[in-house]
Amino acid sequence: MKVLMAGRGKTLYFLCRNFTAKGYTVVIINRDREECVHLARQLSALVVCGDASDATILKEAGAMDADVVLAITPNDQDNLVICQLASIQFNVPRVLALANDPDNAEIFEKLGVSAFSTTHIVGSLIEQRASLEQIINLMPVGEGRVNVTEIILDADSPVSGKLLKDIILPKNALVAVVIRSNQPIVPRGDNDLLAGDRVVLITLPENHGAVLKAFTGERK
Amino acid sequence: MRNSLYIVIVGCGRLGSHLANQLSRVGHAIVVIDSNEETFNDLSPDFSGFRIVGDATQMAVLKQAKLKRADVFFATTHGDNVNLMVAQVARKLFNVPHVLARVFDPRREQIYDQLGVETICPTAVAAEMFLMAVASHRAAAGEVKS
Numbered sequence: 001m002k003v004l005m006a007g008r009g010k011t012l013y014f015l016c017r018n019f020t021a022k023g024y025t026v027v028i029i030n031r032d033r034e035e036c037v038h039l040a041r042q043l044s045a046l047v048v049c050g051d052a053s054d055a056t057i058l059k060e061a062g063a064m065d066a067d068v069v070l071a072i073t074p075n076d077q078d079n080l081v082i083c084q085l086a087s088i089q090f091n092v093p094r095v096l097a098l099a100n101d102p103d104n105a106e107i108f109e110k111l112g113v114s115a116f117s118t119t120h121i122v123g124s125l126i127e128q129r130a131s132l133e134q135i136i137n138l139m140p141v142g143e144g145r146v147n148v149t150e151i152i153l154d155a156d157s158p159v160s161g162k163l164l165k166d167i168i169l170p171k172n173a174l175v176a177v178v179i180r181s182n183q184p185i186v187p188r189g190d191n192d193l194l195a196g197d198r199v200v201l202i203t204l205p206e207n208h209g210a211v212l213k214a215f216t217g218e219r220k
Numbered sequence: 221m222r223n224s225l226y227i228v229i230v231g232c233g234r235l236g237s238h239l240a241n242q243l244s245r246v247g248h249a250i251v252v253i254d255s256n257e258e259t260f261n262d263l264s265p266d267f268s269g270f271r272i273v274g275d276a277t278q279m280a281v282l283k284q285a286k287l288k289r290a291d292v293f294f295a296t297t298h299g300d301n302v303n304l305m306v307a308q309v310a311r312k313l314f315n316v317p318h319v320l321a322r323v324f325d326p327r328r329e330q331i332y333d334q335l336g337v338e339t340i341c342p343t344a345v346a347a348e349m350f351l352m353a354v355a356s357h358r359a360a361a362g363e364v365k366s
Contacts, residue, residue: 053301055327077277077301080308081328089331103279111308 001025004061004092006052006082007072008035013043015072020044027061053081055089063090072098080104083113106143120144134216136198147203148176151215155195158217165189173211174202224248228290228316230276230306231297235322237262239294244269251285254297276306287314295321300328307337 003019005012006029016039019026026045029052030036040047050057052071063069069086071079076099083095099105099117108115124140134157137150153160159167164175164187178185179198185191193199203211225248229236232254241264244250250269254260257273274281276297287293293310295303300323307321323329323339332339 053328054325055331075277075301077299077305080305081301084335085328085331088334101278104277107279107309107313110313 001067002027002062002065004029004058004063004066004069004086005072006030006070006078007098008032008074011072013039015070016043016045027066029057029061053078053085055085058082058085058090063092066090066092067094068092069095071096074100076100076104076108079115080108080111080113083108084111087113109143135212145204147201147205147208149201149203149208149212151199151201151212153193153195153197153199153215156217157193157195157215159193159215160195161192163190163192167193167214169214170207170210172204173207176200176202225291226286226289227251227292227294228253228285228287228310229294229296230254230303231295231322232256232259232262232271233296233298234262236294236296239296240269241267251290253281253285277302279309282306282309282314287316290314290316291318292316293319295319297322300325304328304332304337304339307332307339308335311337 002025004027005016008030012028016026016028020043028039028045028047030039030047030049031051033049036047036049048057048061052058063086069083069092071082073079079097083097086092087095095113097108097113097115099108099115102117102119105115105117105120120140124138134151134154135149136152139148141148175187177200178187178191178193180194199215201211227243227248228251229240230253232240232252236252237259240250240252244267251272252260252263252269253272253274253276255273255275260271272281272285274284276282287310293307293316295307297303303321303323307319310316311319319338321337321339323332323341324343326341326344329339329341329344
Protein backbone atom coordinates (compact mmCIF):
# COMPACT_ATOMS: atom_id res chain seq x y z
CA MET A 1 0.00 0.00 0.00
CA LYS A 2 1.27 3.45 -0.86
CA VAL A 3 0.33 6.27 1.49
CA LEU A 4 0.89 9.95 0.76
CA MET A 5 0.88 12.15 3.86
CA ALA A 6 0.84 15.93 3.94
CA GLY A 7 1.50 17.56 7.26
CA ARG A 8 4.03 18.26 9.93
CA GLY A 9 4.95 17.73 13.53
CA LYS A 10 4.89 14.75 15.83
CA THR A 11 1.61 13.26 14.61
CA LEU A 12 2.98 13.03 11.10
CA TYR A 13 6.28 11.63 12.32
CA PHE A 14 4.79 8.88 14.47
CA LEU A 15 2.11 7.97 11.94
CA CYS A 16 4.77 7.60 9.29
CA ARG A 17 6.94 5.47 11.56
CA ASN A 18 3.91 3.33 12.31
CA PHE A 19 3.01 2.88 8.63
CA THR A 20 6.54 2.10 7.45
CA ALA A 21 6.85 -0.50 10.22
CA LYS A 22 3.79 -2.18 8.74
CA GLY A 23 5.51 -2.29 5.39
CA TYR A 24 3.57 0.50 3.68
CA THR A 25 5.32 2.76 1.22
CA VAL A 26 5.08 6.25 2.66
CA VAL A 27 5.68 9.58 0.95
CA ILE A 28 5.67 12.73 3.09
CA ILE A 29 4.95 16.19 1.72
CA ASN A 30 6.07 19.01 3.98
CA ARG A 31 6.57 22.71 3.28
CA ASP A 32 9.41 23.34 5.71
CA ARG A 33 12.84 22.55 4.27
CA GLU A 34 14.48 22.08 7.67
CA GLU A 35 11.79 19.69 8.88
CA CYS A 36 12.04 17.77 5.60
CA VAL A 37 15.78 17.17 6.12
CA HIS A 38 15.08 16.05 9.67
CA LEU A 39 12.26 13.70 8.58
CA ALA A 40 14.29 12.24 5.73
CA ARG A 41 17.13 11.41 8.11
CA GLN A 42 14.91 9.75 10.67
CA LEU A 43 12.37 7.89 8.59
CA SER A 44 12.55 5.40 5.78
CA ALA A 45 10.11 7.42 3.71
CA LEU A 46 10.45 9.56 0.63
CA VAL A 47 10.17 13.22 1.66
CA VAL A 48 9.03 15.84 -0.84
CA CYS A 49 9.47 19.47 0.12
CA GLY A 50 6.67 21.72 -1.10
CA ASP A 51 3.03 22.73 -0.98
CA ALA A 52 0.86 19.62 -1.18
CA SER A 53 -2.07 21.63 -2.52
CA ASP A 54 0.00 22.28 -5.65
CA ALA A 55 -0.69 19.65 -8.32
CA THR A 56 2.94 19.56 -9.49
CA ILE A 57 4.10 18.68 -5.97
CA LEU A 58 1.45 15.96 -5.66
CA LYS A 59 2.59 14.58 -8.99
CA GLU A 60 6.22 14.64 -7.89
CA ALA A 61 5.24 12.73 -4.75
CA GLY A 62 3.67 10.05 -6.94
CA ALA A 63 -0.01 10.77 -6.38
CA MET A 64 -0.85 8.84 -9.58
CA ASP A 65 -0.27 5.46 -7.97
CA ALA A 66 -1.05 6.31 -4.35
CA ASP A 67 -3.69 4.21 -2.59
CA VAL A 68 -4.38 6.73 0.13
CA VAL A 69 -3.80 10.45 0.59
CA LEU A 70 -3.87 11.71 4.15
CA ALA A 71 -3.96 15.48 4.72
CA ILE A 72 -3.17 16.39 8.33
CA THR A 73 -1.79 19.93 8.10
CA PRO A 74 -2.88 22.47 10.73
CA ASN A 75 -4.93 24.34 8.11
CA ASP A 76 -8.35 22.95 7.23
CA GLN A 77 -8.53 24.77 3.89
CA ASP A 78 -5.25 23.15 2.80
CA ASN A 79 -6.43 19.70 3.88
CA LEU A 80 -9.63 20.07 1.86
CA VAL A 81 -7.86 21.25 -1.29
CA ILE A 82 -5.15 18.59 -1.04
CA CYS A 83 -7.79 15.85 -0.85
CA GLN A 84 -9.92 17.31 -3.64
CA LEU A 85 -6.91 17.62 -5.94
CA ALA A 86 -5.77 14.08 -5.13
CA SER A 87 -9.15 12.55 -5.81
CA ILE A 88 -10.20 14.62 -8.84
CA GLN A 89 -6.92 15.17 -10.64
CA PHE A 90 -5.07 11.99 -9.67
CA ASN A 91 -7.95 9.60 -9.04
CA VAL A 92 -6.57 8.54 -5.68
CA PRO A 93 -9.10 5.94 -4.46
CA ARG A 94 -9.12 6.98 -0.80
CA VAL A 95 -8.50 10.44 0.61
CA LEU A 96 -8.81 11.50 4.23
CA ALA A 97 -8.65 15.02 5.68
CA LEU A 98 -8.08 16.17 9.22
CA ALA A 99 -10.66 18.74 10.32
CA ASN A 100 -8.86 20.88 12.92
CA ASP A 101 -12.14 22.69 13.53
CA PRO A 102 -14.54 19.88 14.50
CA ASP A 103 -17.39 21.63 12.62
CA ASN A 104 -15.45 21.20 9.40
CA ALA A 105 -15.58 17.39 9.56
CA GLU A 106 -19.23 17.49 8.57
CA ILE A 107 -18.62 20.20 5.96
CA PHE A 108 -15.84 18.22 4.29
CA GLU A 109 -18.07 15.14 4.13
CA LYS A 110 -20.76 17.23 2.44
CA LEU A 111 -18.19 18.45 -0.05
CA GLY A 112 -17.28 14.85 -0.84
CA VAL A 113 -14.11 14.44 1.23
CA SER A 114 -13.84 11.92 4.07
CA ALA A 115 -12.82 13.71 7.22
CA PHE A 116 -12.13 13.14 10.90
CA SER A 117 -11.77 15.40 13.88
CA THR A 118 -9.21 14.58 16.55
CA THR A 119 -11.24 16.72 18.94
CA HIS A 120 -14.21 14.37 18.48
CA ILE A 121 -12.09 11.27 18.83
CA VAL A 122 -10.11 12.41 21.86
CA GLY A 123 -13.27 13.83 23.42
CA SER A 124 -15.11 10.55 23.17
CA LEU A 125 -12.06 8.66 24.44
CA ILE A 126 -11.97 10.86 27.50
CA GLU A 127 -15.69 10.34 28.12
CA GLN A 128 -15.21 6.64 27.63
CA ARG A 129 -12.18 6.22 29.89
CA ALA A 130 -12.70 8.83 32.54
CA SER A 131 -16.40 9.38 33.13
CA LEU A 132 -18.05 6.16 34.27
CA GLU A 133 -16.44 2.88 35.11
CA GLN A 134 -19.43 0.99 33.75
CA ILE A 135 -18.94 2.35 30.24
CA ILE A 136 -16.73 -0.01 28.33
CA ASN A 137 -17.23 1.43 24.85
CA LEU A 138 -18.53 4.67 23.44
CA MET A 139 -18.63 5.33 19.74
CA PRO A 140 -20.10 8.39 18.06
CA VAL A 141 -21.71 7.59 14.69
CA GLY A 142 -23.51 9.73 12.11
CA GLU A 143 -21.06 12.61 12.53
CA GLY A 144 -21.57 12.52 16.27
CA ARG A 145 -25.35 12.84 16.17
CA VAL A 146 -25.78 9.35 17.62
CA ASN A 147 -23.82 7.55 20.34
CA VAL A 148 -23.43 3.81 20.57
CA THR A 149 -22.52 3.01 24.18
CA GLU A 150 -21.68 -0.32 25.73
CA ILE A 151 -22.09 -0.53 29.49
CA ILE A 152 -21.87 -3.32 32.02
CA LEU A 153 -24.61 -3.57 34.64
CA ASP A 154 -23.64 -4.18 38.24
CA ALA A 155 -25.75 -5.18 41.22
CA ASP A 156 -26.30 -1.51 42.18
CA SER A 157 -27.86 -0.72 38.82
CA PRO A 158 -31.48 0.43 39.19
CA VAL A 159 -32.48 -1.69 36.18
CA SER A 160 -30.94 -4.98 37.31
CA GLY A 161 -33.69 -7.56 37.64
CA LYS A 162 -36.26 -5.46 35.76
CA LEU A 163 -38.10 -6.26 32.57
CA LEU A 164 -37.22 -4.01 29.66
CA LYS A 165 -40.83 -2.84 29.29
CA ASP A 166 -40.79 -1.60 32.91
CA ILE A 167 -37.79 0.64 32.38
CA ILE A 168 -38.70 4.23 31.61
CA LEU A 169 -36.32 5.57 29.03
CA PRO A 170 -36.03 9.12 27.72
CA LYS A 171 -37.27 9.67 24.16
CA ASN A 172 -35.08 8.62 21.25
CA ALA A 173 -33.09 5.99 23.11
CA LEU A 174 -32.88 2.26 22.54
CA VAL A 175 -31.44 -0.87 24.14
CA ALA A 176 -30.00 -2.42 21.00
CA VAL A 177 -28.31 -5.55 22.28
CA VAL A 178 -27.88 -7.38 25.59
CA ILE A 179 -24.86 -9.65 25.88
CA ARG A 180 -25.30 -12.27 28.62
CA SER A 181 -22.54 -14.85 29.12
CA ASN A 182 -21.13 -14.07 25.68
CA GLN A 183 -24.52 -14.60 24.06
CA PRO A 184 -25.88 -11.53 22.28
CA ILE A 185 -29.66 -11.04 22.43
CA VAL A 186 -31.66 -8.37 20.62
CA PRO A 187 -34.11 -7.76 23.47
CA ARG A 188 -37.85 -7.15 23.46
CA GLY A 189 -40.07 -5.75 26.19
CA ASP A 190 -40.38 -9.07 28.02
CA ASN A 191 -36.64 -9.62 28.31
CA ASP A 192 -35.10 -8.86 31.68
CA LEU A 193 -31.80 -7.24 32.58
CA LEU A 194 -29.44 -8.76 35.14
CA ALA A 195 -26.27 -7.65 36.89
CA GLY A 196 -23.33 -8.66 34.74
CA ASP A 197 -25.20 -8.07 31.48
CA ARG A 198 -23.42 -6.01 28.88
CA VAL A 199 -25.89 -3.61 27.33
CA VAL A 200 -25.45 -1.75 24.07
CA LEU A 201 -27.38 1.53 24.06
CA ILE A 202 -28.24 3.86 21.21
CA THR A 203 -28.55 7.44 22.46
CA LEU A 204 -28.42 10.99 21.19
CA PRO A 205 -25.97 13.49 22.68
CA GLU A 206 -28.90 15.39 24.21
CA ASN A 207 -30.34 12.39 26.08
CA HIS A 208 -27.08 10.48 26.62
CA GLY A 209 -26.61 11.60 30.22
CA ALA A 210 -30.20 10.87 31.21
CA VAL A 211 -30.16 7.39 29.62
CA LEU A 212 -26.92 6.48 31.36
CA LYS A 213 -28.34 7.65 34.66
CA ALA A 214 -31.35 5.36 34.16
CA PHE A 215 -29.06 2.38 33.72
CA THR A 216 -26.32 3.13 36.26
CA GLY A 217 -28.15 5.23 38.84
CA GLU A 218 -26.72 8.27 40.65
CA ARG A 219 -23.06 7.80 41.45
CA LYS A 220 -20.35 9.99 42.81
CA MET B 221 -33.00 41.27 -9.84
CA ARG B 222 -33.66 43.47 -6.83
CA ASN B 223 -32.00 46.84 -6.82
CA SER B 224 -30.14 46.24 -3.60
CA LEU B 225 -28.20 42.99 -3.24
CA TYR B 226 -26.93 41.34 -0.06
CA ILE B 227 -23.23 40.74 -0.71
CA VAL B 228 -20.75 38.96 1.55
CA ILE B 229 -17.03 39.55 0.96
CA VAL B 230 -14.38 37.40 2.65
CA GLY B 231 -11.00 39.13 2.81
CA CYS B 232 -10.70 42.88 3.23
CA GLY B 233 -7.39 43.40 1.47
CA ARG B 234 -6.87 45.70 -1.50
CA LEU B 235 -9.36 43.85 -3.71
CA GLY B 236 -11.92 43.08 -1.01
CA SER B 237 -12.01 46.59 0.41
CA HIS B 238 -12.16 48.12 -3.07
CA LEU B 239 -15.15 45.97 -4.00
CA ALA B 240 -16.82 46.66 -0.64
CA ASN B 241 -16.43 50.44 -0.98
CA GLN B 242 -17.74 50.54 -4.54
CA LEU B 243 -20.68 48.23 -3.95
CA SER B 244 -21.66 49.97 -0.73
CA ARG B 245 -21.55 53.34 -2.48
CA VAL B 246 -24.09 52.20 -5.09
CA GLY B 247 -26.46 51.04 -2.37
CA HIS B 248 -25.89 47.33 -1.86
CA ALA B 249 -25.93 45.74 1.59
CA ILE B 250 -22.38 44.55 2.30
CA VAL B 251 -20.81 42.33 4.95
CA VAL B 252 -17.00 42.09 5.00
CA ILE B 253 -15.19 39.35 6.92
CA ASP B 254 -11.49 39.43 7.77
CA SER B 255 -9.49 37.80 10.53
CA ASN B 256 -7.38 40.95 10.89
CA GLU B 257 -9.33 43.91 12.23
CA GLU B 258 -6.76 46.42 10.93
CA THR B 259 -7.71 45.66 7.34
CA PHE B 260 -11.03 47.40 7.94
CA ASN B 261 -9.09 50.69 7.96
CA ASP B 262 -9.07 50.37 4.17
CA LEU B 263 -12.84 50.78 4.07
CA SER B 264 -13.91 54.27 3.12
CA PRO B 265 -15.57 56.53 5.73
CA ASP B 266 -18.91 56.31 3.91
CA PHE B 267 -18.90 52.48 3.89
CA SER B 268 -22.27 51.58 5.38
CA GLY B 269 -21.99 47.79 5.60
CA PHE B 270 -21.10 45.40 8.43
CA ARG B 271 -17.67 44.24 9.49
CA ILE B 272 -17.02 40.82 11.03
CA VAL B 273 -13.66 39.94 12.57
CA GLY B 274 -13.11 36.22 12.24
CA ASP B 275 -11.75 33.27 10.32
CA ALA B 276 -14.17 32.48 7.50
CA THR B 277 -13.05 28.84 7.35
CA GLN B 278 -15.00 28.45 10.59
CA MET B 279 -18.65 27.71 10.01
CA ALA B 280 -19.72 29.87 12.95
CA VAL B 281 -18.28 32.97 11.29
CA LEU B 282 -20.11 32.35 8.01
CA LYS B 283 -23.34 31.75 9.90
CA GLN B 284 -22.84 35.05 11.70
CA ALA B 285 -22.65 36.74 8.28
CA LYS B 286 -26.14 35.33 7.50
CA LEU B 287 -24.85 33.63 4.38
CA LYS B 288 -28.21 31.94 3.80
CA ARG B 289 -29.64 35.33 2.82
CA ALA B 290 -26.74 36.37 0.57
CA ASP B 291 -27.26 36.99 -3.15
CA VAL B 292 -23.56 37.24 -3.97
CA PHE B 293 -20.42 35.93 -2.29
CA PHE B 294 -16.84 36.98 -3.04
CA ALA B 295 -13.78 35.17 -1.67
CA THR B 296 -10.84 37.54 -2.01
CA THR B 297 -8.34 36.58 0.69
CA HIS B 298 -4.67 36.08 -0.15
CA GLY B 299 -4.93 32.32 0.34
CA ASP B 300 -6.10 30.35 -2.68
CA ASN B 301 -7.13 27.43 -0.53
CA VAL B 302 -9.09 29.62 1.88
CA ASN B 303 -10.95 31.15 -1.06
CA LEU B 304 -11.67 27.78 -2.61
CA MET B 305 -12.92 26.31 0.63
CA VAL B 306 -15.21 29.17 1.65
CA ALA B 307 -16.53 29.49 -1.92
CA GLN B 308 -17.51 25.82 -1.94
CA VAL B 309 -19.16 26.15 1.45
CA ALA B 310 -21.07 29.25 0.31
CA ARG B 311 -22.20 27.60 -2.91
CA LYS B 312 -22.99 24.07 -1.75
CA LEU B 313 -23.99 24.42 1.89
CA PHE B 314 -25.53 27.90 1.98
CA ASN B 315 -26.80 27.82 -1.63
CA VAL B 316 -25.63 31.35 -2.38
CA PRO B 317 -26.74 31.90 -6.02
CA HIS B 318 -23.59 33.66 -7.22
CA VAL B 319 -20.19 32.76 -5.79
CA LEU B 320 -16.84 34.03 -7.06
CA ALA B 321 -13.39 33.11 -5.77
CA ARG B 322 -10.07 34.72 -6.51
CA VAL B 323 -7.43 32.10 -7.22
CA PHE B 324 -3.85 33.16 -7.99
CA ASP B 325 -2.59 29.80 -9.24
CA PRO B 326 -3.94 29.20 -12.78
CA ARG B 327 -3.51 25.43 -12.43
CA ARG B 328 -5.81 25.39 -9.46
CA GLU B 329 -8.43 27.33 -11.41
CA GLN B 330 -9.09 24.40 -13.76
CA ILE B 331 -9.83 21.89 -11.05
CA TYR B 332 -12.32 24.19 -9.37
CA ASP B 333 -14.19 24.78 -12.57
CA GLN B 334 -14.88 21.05 -12.34
CA LEU B 335 -16.18 21.49 -8.80
CA GLY B 336 -18.60 24.20 -9.89
CA VAL B 337 -16.82 27.11 -8.25
CA GLU B 338 -16.52 30.16 -10.47
CA THR B 339 -13.01 31.55 -10.16
CA ILE B 340 -11.15 34.62 -11.31
CA CYS B 341 -7.42 34.22 -11.73
CA PRO B 342 -5.59 37.59 -11.61
CA THR B 343 -2.44 35.92 -12.94
CA ALA B 344 -4.20 34.64 -16.04
CA VAL B 345 -6.11 37.90 -16.54
CA ALA B 346 -2.92 39.99 -16.27
CA ALA B 347 -1.01 37.62 -18.57
CA GLU B 348 -3.74 37.88 -21.16
CA MET B 349 -3.69 41.68 -21.03
CA PHE B 350 0.08 41.77 -21.37
CA LEU B 351 -0.10 39.47 -24.41
CA MET B 352 -2.91 41.49 -25.94
CA ALA B 353 -0.97 44.71 -25.42
CA VAL B 354 2.08 43.19 -27.12
CA ALA B 355 -0.02 41.84 -29.98
CA SER B 356 -1.83 45.12 -30.59
CA HIS B 357 1.45 47.02 -30.41
CA ARG B 358 2.97 44.67 -33.01
CA ALA B 359 -0.12 44.95 -35.18
CA ALA B 360 0.05 48.75 -35.01
CA ALA B 361 3.78 48.70 -35.78
CA GLY B 362 3.13 46.28 -38.67
CA GLU B 363 0.52 48.59 -40.15
CA VAL B 364 2.91 51.51 -40.02
CA LYS B 365 5.61 49.46 -41.77
CA SER B 366 3.45 48.06 -44.55
